[in-house]
Amino acid sequence: MRQYKKRALRNKSAKSALHTYTRKVRQSVEEKKLDEARKALPLAIKVINKTAQKGIIHWKKGARLQSRLVKKVNALAQAAKPENIVKSES
Numbered sequence: 001m002r003q004y005k006k007r008a009l010r011n012k013s014a015k016s017a018l019h020t021y022t023r024k025v026r027q028s029v030e031e032k033k034l035d036e037a038r039k040a041l042p043l044a045i046k047v048i049n050k051t052a053q054k055g056i057i058h059w060k061k062g063a064r065l066q067s068r069l070v071k072k073v074n075a076l077a078q079a080a081k082p083e084n085i086v087k088s089e090s
Helices: 003-030 034-053 059-080
Strands: none
16 A cells, blocks of 8 residues: 555544544533533543644644634633633643
8 A cells, every 4th residue: 555545544534533522522512511521622632732743734723723622611611600711731
């Protein structure tokens, strides 16, 4: 198998995982499930950082995705209680 095909498969798998984890956070926020969103957020951040570190996505895109997810979870936490705000891990 050609090397570019192997790399394309690996990149596709990593991007798929990235979309899956970010989707879990977004769905939890949309369904207003703060506990689920809080559990899914660190996992999503870990996958975002890993894909950015490997060069599959640009590091600034990773930072942007991470920022937007944290902002959504914080907005949900703020709506529930002001003391529930999460700080970004990066």
